Amino acid sequence: MTDKKPDPKPTVEELQAEVEALKKALEEARGETPFGIDDAEAIGERLQEGLGDIQKQIDAHPVPSALLAFGLGFLIGRLLAR
Incomplete structure (x- = not known):
């Protein structure tokens, strides 16, 4: 019995066949993602805009924002204590 290595x-x-198979797998993986890279960048930009809007609201109304944050923290604390 000779085992050929x-x-x-x-x-x-x-x-070349392996490279082609890898390219095909990469294309299939790209097709399976719910959004592309451009969409992810747009989502990131919208998230930054939303956070900026929240910061403006907090700066414009500091006392109600602090009370709201305290109330939410209190409720979350009560829920987690159970």
């Missing part, structure tokens, strides 16, 4: 040096054709 696989050739340690793959041929150019084998490497």
Whole structure:
């Protein structure tokens, strides 16, 4: 019984086939994502705008914002204590 060892040096054709398979897998993975890179950047920008709007509201109404934060913290604390 002679076990043949696989050739340690793959041929150019084998490497090209593997590269093509990897490209195909990458394209399939891109198609499965719910949004693309451009969409992710747009989501990030909208998130930053939303956080800026929240900061403006807090700056414009500091006392009600502090009371609201205290109330939410109190409720969350009570829920977690149970």
